[in-house]
Every structure is written in structure tokens, then in C-alpha cells.
């Protein structure tokens with residue numbers, strides 16, 4: 001079953017979850033960003049953002065795609081710059097993030113890998129930490145690896161991160177407004193899973 005897609009999304013998608021109210025915000029161009037996650041066993045590597053957009057939130061490692069780079073090259077460069085590691089990143093999903101008044105949209109290409117080389121190392125921008133997505137609580141591992149800190153992440157992440165960790169490709173759109181305290185608040189969201197062609 002397919003449904004009407006929000007403007008800016010395309011592909012063979014099945015709605016997974018949606019919410020919020022109002023018209024989708026207009027935009028006239030997209031700016032491309034990357035966001036990369038390392039997933040091993042029942043753990044995921046996130047970074048505490050130390051500056052800029054999303055300061056004091058946990059997120060994957062990424063940033064702007066520079067002219068002349070492919071998306072994968074940009075994702076690998078940002079992972080190295082922000083977490084000090086190399087990984088065989090593969091495309092895992094896409095997010096379109098709109099902030100009211102911006103007039104342009106962030107197109108965030110999400111990447112993941114199940115292995116890496118090097119040692120996750122704090123950078124000027126990010127402090128890497130492991131989190132657990134194990135469903136069974138109480139083992140020794142859970143005691144030292146805390147659960148994914150959704151309360152200190154972007155609001156929409158609770159919807160798509162579970163898809164990412166189980167390897168389900170996804171596409172989503174998040175529209176938001178900037179509140180008086182400078183924080184973004186979601187006004188409308190839509191997430192879908194990608195139907196494979198085979």
C-alpha cells in the first residue's frame with residue numbers, strides 16, 4: 001500500500017508513521033548533508049554535539065556535502081573529522097528537514113556501517129559514546145552501556161532510528177518551527193519505509 005507522499009519525497013515508499021498538523025512548508029532548494037552511524041551487535045555510536053545546530057543533542061556524525069564530493073565521500077570525511085574513525089558506510093535512508101522561514105530544506109542522507117577502524121575520539125564538534133538498543137534489560141552489558149537517549153536527540157529520531165538499527169531503509173520529512181528558546185519543534189512529520197525492487 002502506498003500513500004500520498006509529502007512534497008520533496010519520492011520513491012517506492014510505504015507510510016510507517018505520520019503526525020502533526022498544517023500545510024507542508026514551501027521550499028525552493030535543498031542543501032545536502034550527511035549523518036553516519038556505526039552499529040555493532042546491540043550498540044550504536046552517537047556523538048554529543050558540542051557546537052552549532054543541535055548543540056547538546058546526541059546525533060550521528062556528519063555535516064555539509066562539499067562541492068565535488070559524492071554523498072558517500074562526504075559521509076566518510078565527516079565521520080573521520082568528527083569521530084576519528086574510518087568505516088565502510090552504506091546509504092541507509094534520507095530525511096528532508098524544513099525549518100519555517102528558511103525557504104530551503106536540509107536533505108540529510110543517512111549512512112551506517114557495522115564495522116570501523118580506529119578509535120572513536122572526541123573532536124571539537126562531537127564527543128562519541130556508545131548506547132544500547134538491546135530490548136532485554138538487566139544484563140552486564142546494559143549496566144555499562146546506557147539506552148539510546150531519545151530525550152536528548154532531535155524529536156523525529158525516535159521514529160526512524162529503530163528502522164536504521166534493524167537495517168530497514170527509510171525516507172522521512174520533518175517540518176519544524178523555531179521556538180522562543182531557539183529550539184526547533186516539529187509541526188508535521190511523515191516517515192516511510194522503502195520497498196525493495198526485488
Ligand SMILES: Nc1[nH]c(=O)nc2c1ncn2[C@H]1C[C@H](O)[C@@H](COP(=O)(O)OP(=O)(O)OP(=O)(O)O)O1
Nearest residue numbers: 033052053054059062063064097106154156157174
Ligand atoms: N538526527 C537528526 N534528526 C533530525 O530530525 N534533523 C536533523 C538531524 N541531524 C541534523 N538534522 C537537521 C537539523 C539541522 O539544522 C540540520 C543540519 O545539521 P548538521 O548537524 O548536519 O549541521 P552542521 O551545521 O553541524 O554541519 P557542519 O557544520 O557541516 O558539520 O539538519
